[in-house]
Amino acid sequence: MDIKSLFLVAILSMNLTAVGQQNFKKVEALLDSYELVKAQRILEENYKKSELGQLYLGDINSHFKKWDKAIAYYEDLVNLKPNSALYNFKLGGALGMKAMEISKFQAAFLIPDIKEHLEKAVTIDPGHIESRRALAQLYLELPSVLGGGLDKSLIHAKKLEELSKLDYRIAMAFVFSYKEKDDVSGKIIKQAIKESKESPQLIIRNYLYFELAQEAVRFQVATSEVDDLMQKFLEGFNYLDLKTPAEAYLKLAQLSEKRGNKPEAEKYISKSLEFDAKAEIALELQEDIQDM
Numbered sequence: 001m002d003i004k005s006l007f008l009v010a011i012l013s014m015n016l017t018a019v020g021q022q023n024f025k026k027v028e029a030l031l032d033s034y035e036l037v038k039a040q041r042i043l044e045e046n047y048k049k050s051e052l053g054q055l056y057l058g059d060i061n062s063h064f065k066k067w068d069k070a071i072a073y074y075e076d077l078v079n080l081k082p083n084s085a086l087y088n089f090k091l092g093g094a095l096g097m098k099a100m101e102i103s104k105f106q107a108a109f110l111i112p113d114i115k116e117h118l119e120k121a122v123t124i125d126p127g128h129i130e131s132r133r134a135l136a137q138l139y140l141e142l143p144s145v146l147g148g149g150l151d152k153s154l155i156h157a158k159k160l161e162e163l164s165k166l167d168y169r170i171a172m173a174f175v176f177s178y179k180e181k182d183d184v185s186g187k188i189i190k191q192a193i194k195e196s197k198e199s200p201q202l203i204i205r206n207y208l209y210f211e212l213a214q215e216a217v218r219f220q221v222a223t224s225e226v227d228d229l230m231q232k233f234l235e236g237f238n239y240l241d242l243k244t245p246a247e248a249y250l251k252l253a254q255l256s257e258k259r260g261n262k263p264e265a266e267k268y269i270s271k272s273l274e275f276d277a278k279a280e281i282a283l284e285l286q287e288d289i290q291d292m
Contacts, residue, residue, distance in 0.1 A: 024052060031239055036060050051080060058090060063239050067098035078117070085125035092117030093134060111146050115139065122156070129164045130203070132156045136171045140178050150178065166192050166202050169209055173219070186219035193222045193229070207241045209233035210248060217255060226255055246275035250282050257285065262292045 024047075030039035040060050048051025058073035074091035081087055093116045099107035118138065121131040136156040142148025157175055160168035169192035173185040193212050196202055203209065213229035216222045230248050237245055253268035266289055272282045 027056060031060075034239060036063065036239055051077065058094070059240060062090075062094055062097070065068065065097070065101075066100070067094055070094045071098065083124055085121040085128045085131070088121040088133045089128060089134070090115040092121065092131070096134065096138065108146065108274075111142065115147060126159075127163055129160065129167055132160050132163065133167050133171060136160070137174060140174060150175070164195060164202075164204055166204075166208055166212070169195075170208075170215060175217075182219055184222040185215075189215045189219050190221040193225050197225075206233060206236035206238065207243065210241070211238070211241050213251065217251065222277060223255070227252060244275060246272045246279060246282070249275070250279070250285070253285055253289070257289055257292070260292070262274070262289060265289045265292070288292075 025041055027039045027047075030042070040057065043053045043060075045058050054073045054076055058070045058077065060132065061067075061070035071094045074087060074094055074233075077084070077087040078091050081127045089285040091213065092114050094114070095110050095117070099114065113137075115138070118131050118135050121128050122135065125131075133156075136153045139148050139152035139156070140150065153175060157168065160171055170186050173188040173192075174228065176182070176184040176188065193216060196208070196212060209229045210233045213226045213233065216226050216229070229278065230252050233243075234245055234248055237248075249268045249272035253265050253272060256262075256265035256268055269282060269286045269289055272279065273286065276282065
């Protein structure tokens with residue numbers, strides 16, 4: 001089950017009044033149309049203390065990368081329902097994202113909480129795919145002194161094989177890259193892309209399109225597929241995705257520049273800046289493209 005499906009389950013499980021349902025429908029419509037600021041304002045003014053309101057506000061703040069605010073909402077949800085795999089995953093994930101943006105010294109203090117909530121999520125729900133992926137990556141990147149290690153990573157990566165074939169492939173590509181076998185990682189990603197085309201049902205959440213495209217570029221395989229994968233990501237984009245359209249178009253612009261295709265690069269960088277006009281990387285790339 002993907003994050004969006006879990007989100008819907010959470011909504012359906014709520015015992016809301018008819019008025020509450022109607023108001024949340026307005027919020028959901030705004031979220032679907034990517035009017036996040038308007039949705040956030042309604043939620044903060046009317047539903048800041050409700051479970052569903054906190055879930056939406058946590059996700060909106062996560063999308064805006066306001067990790068402290070997102071963490072505060074997810075902490076309230078975990079305190080409310082400590083045995084929710086979804087809430088533990090979201091709190092562990094937000095703490096992990098914050099850890100990536102602060103100093104290594106500061107991040108070290110967050111590691112125990114990150115591991116605690118992600119491990120609790122898979123204890124509650126052994127089939128929680130996103131938590132397995134996060135743990136496989138976390139243990140791969142953590143030094144042994146902080147509890148990391150290849151063996152721990154493989155436990156979660158191999159569990160994914162029976163849960164999500166594409167998540168398993170991507171996790172194993174990272175494992176082989178960690179072992180300095182990028183050629184093997186490239187073959188794995190190439191196989192994953194082939195499988196995603198042959199069996200579209202393997203794409204259990206929209207963000208997988210972005211991941212496959214990103215890894216194809218990273219390992220320099222199946223680059224002819226990247227444009228199609230990114231376009232599919234953009235077609236299905238929603239505010240729960242970890243990347244934005246600006247980042248997707250930036251990737252396409254970077255690839256077009258490498259190919260020496262100036263018109264295509266200009267088109268994609270313009271689209272990227274439409275979504276984020278102040279992005280320094282995009283602005284720098286725009287100057288490079290103009291000089292091509």
